[in-house]
Amino acid sequence: MTAHPLLPPVVVDERELDEEQVTAHERQVTAEHGGADRDVELLAIGAGPSNLALAVALEELAPGLARDCLVIERDREISWQRGMLLPEALSQVSFLKDLVTLRNPRSKFSFLNYLHAVGRLDQFVNMGSFVPYRIELADYLRWTAESLSMVEVQRGRACLDIRPMWTGGTLTGWSTQVDGGQTIRSRYLVVGAGRDARIPEPLHGVAPDRVIHSTQYRQRVGALPRDLPYRVAVVGAGQSAAELFSSVQSDLPQCRPTMVMRSIGLNMYETSKFNNELFFASFVDEFYASRPDARARMLAQMHHTNYAGLAPGLMDSLYRQVYLDRLSGRPRLQMVTMHDITAAREDGDDIVLELTDWRNGAVQELRVDLVLLGTGFSPEMPTLVRHLADSIGLSEIKVTRDYRLVIDRPNTAACYLQGVNEATHGIADSLLSVLALRSNDIVQDILAHRAAHLDSSGAAQVSAPVTAAA
Numbered sequence: 001m002t003a004h005p006l007l008p009p010v011v012v013d014e015r016e017l018d019e020e021q022v023t024a025h026e027r028q029v030t031a032e033h034g035g036a037d038r039d040v041e042l043l044a045i046g047a048g049p050s051n052l053a054l055a056v057a058l059e060e061l062a063p064g065l066a067r068d069c070l071v072i073e074r075d076r077e078i079s080w081q082r083g084m085l086l087p088e089a090l091s092q093v094s095f096l097k098d099l100v101t102l103r104n105p106r107s108k109f110s111f112l113n114y115l116h117a118v119g120r121l122d123q124f125v126n127m128g129s130f131v132p133y134r135i136e137l138a139d140y141l142r143w144t145a146e147s148l149s150m151v152e153v154q155r156g157r158a159c160l161d162i163r164p165m166w167t168g169g170t171l172t173g174w175s176t177q178v179d180g181g182q183t184i185r186s187r188y189l190v191v192g193a194g195r196d197a198r199i200p201e202p203l204h205g206v207a208p209d210r211v212i213h214s215t216q217y218r219q220r221v222g223a224l225p226r227d228l229p230y231r232v233a234v235v236g237a238g239q240s241a242a243e244l245f246s247s248v249q250s251d252l253p254q255c256r257p258t259m260v261m262r263s264i265g266l267n268m269y270e271t272s273k274f275n276n277e278l279f280f281a282s283f284v285d286e287f288y289a290s291r292p293d294a295r296a297r298m299l300a301q302m303h304h305t306n307y308a309g310l311a312p313g314l315m316d317s318l319y320r321q322v323y324l325d326r327l328s329g330r331p332r333l334q335m336v337t338m339h340d341i342t343a344a345r346e347d348g349d350d351i352v353l354e355l356t357d358w359r360n361g362a363v364q365e366l367r368v369d370l371v372l373l374g375t376g377f378s379p380e381m382p383t384l385v386r387h388l389a390d391s392i393g394l395s396e397i398k399v400t401r402d403y404r405l406v407i408d409r410p411n412t413a414a415c416y417l418q419g420v421n422e423a424t425h426g427i428a429d430s431l432l433s434v435l436a437l438r439s440n441d442i443v444q445d446i447l448a449h450r451a452a453h454l455d456s457s458g459a460a461q462v463s464a465p466v467t468a469a470a
């Protein structure tokens with residue numbers, strides 16, 4: 001592939017992009033843990049909000065298990081939605097829906113205690129807002145990981161593959177391959193590694209260095225020369241697409257962005273306080289107990305509370321950007337609505353998107369240097385989980401109410417899935433709203449599973465389930 005005149009060779013792997021930022025300490029942390037294989041009782045994959053909430057719950061509810069728990073994170077730093085840590089972006093939920101408060105309001109791991117610890121409590125209260133900035137939530141996650149005293153968190157450790165371990169036809173554990181060649185064996189496994197990015201089918205054949213999904217935006221756009229006249233397509237009509245369209249104007253100040261969407265235009269999120277009650281952790285029971293067609297109907301009716309919509313503040317500021325752009329007399333912002341991307345190809349240095357107007361079938365071409373994708377996440381189970389299910393021989397990936405993977409074979413080991421169970425546990429499953437209580441459900445289920453499946457010597461080591469805070 002020849003180099004594009006406006007684009008330096010892009011390193012797609014964000015871990016390589018972060019290389020120069022790796023401190024000596026971080027190198028040491030990574031090096032120390034490489035090499036020797038290891039056994040732990042519980043391995044948690046991914047140190048995002050889901051597994052950090054689990055780590056907090058383990059320390060507060062099951063310290064014995066916490067001391068034998070390892071969390072591995074592929075990135076070299078603990079953060080939150082790294083690709084979209086835009087300076088002014090706000091979280092969309094109350095700070096009270098942090099990793100722990102709804103389970104244990106007295107916890108030292110609360111967002112309020114974080115603010116106190118970093119000396120920003122007065123200012124946050126003075127701001128008079130329930131919603132923190134995204135960057136401060138990311139820092140809260142880092143602080144939480146560093147504040148854990150029993151659960152070990154290793155950064156810069158990606159899980160590559162997971163295999164079941166069998167003893168005479170009984171599933172007895174998991175063997176997890178980590179980059180660097182190490183194998184970690186565990187009886188319990190919790191996968192909280194997020195969801196796979198959704199890349200529209202017509203773009204699958206386009207060189208990946210010309211397509212940037214929102215999950216990689218900040219790292220990859222930050223690596224481009226700023227002042228070149230890129231022609232940029234921004235695909236999507238939800239919050240991420242709108243944030244990309246807005247941010248790229250300042251990140252690449254000479255660029256000419258065109259927003260391409262299927263919908264008739266941009267919509268706002270639905271924000272009814274009544275419907276918001278369906279995001280309560282207490283609603284999970286009701287959702288889970290509903291008939292499959294009723295679950296699907298509820299999800300469809302709630303779609304615009306979480307997807308394909310913009311926060312009101314962003315809608316206003318984006319409209320003002322477009323208005324001022326038109327007022328300038330030299331408009332550079334464009335929006336193409338009601339068009340599907342039906343094909344994409346490379347033509348010399350250009351990416352050519354074929355846009356089909358779904359009202360009349362008319363086709364037009366859009367030639368760009370870069371495509372930014374605000375297309376969200378795949379609704380399917382992530383590849384990592386699908387491979388795991390294949391290796392166990394599961395025909396269907398299903399979890400119990402307590403998030404345990406249903407394995408129809410004798411077992412003394414178990415695997416839990418976090419953040420990928422919207423179809424059975426409701427629309428809040430991928431969000432922060434349910435984390436604090438979900439981690440309690442998982443910890444209690446692990447404790448009960450251990451008590452039921454270990455032999456008497458093992459069972460003697462199991463802590464009694466604790467429902468209140470330690």
Ligand SMILES: Cc1cc2nc3c(=O)[nH]c(=O)nc-3n(C[C@H](O)[C@H](O)[C@H](O)COP(=O)(O)OP(=O)(O)OC[C@H]3O[C@@H](n4cnc5c(N)ncnc54)[C@H](O)[C@@H]3O)c2cc1C
Binds near residue numbers: 090092160431
């Ligand atoms: C831009 C954006 C903004 C959002 N804002 C909000 C919001 O305001 N409120 C809200 O409730 N929800 C929001 N969400 C939804 C978001 O999914 C949740 O907030 C939350 O991040 C889910 O946590 P998680 O731990 O399940 O997954 P993630 O946050 O995706 O974390 C997964 C972690 O696993 C790591 N990982 C992945 N693969 C591997 C591997 N193979 N080996 C090791 N580690 C791995 C990743 O690096 C990551 O750190 C937002 C999502 C996006 C994309």
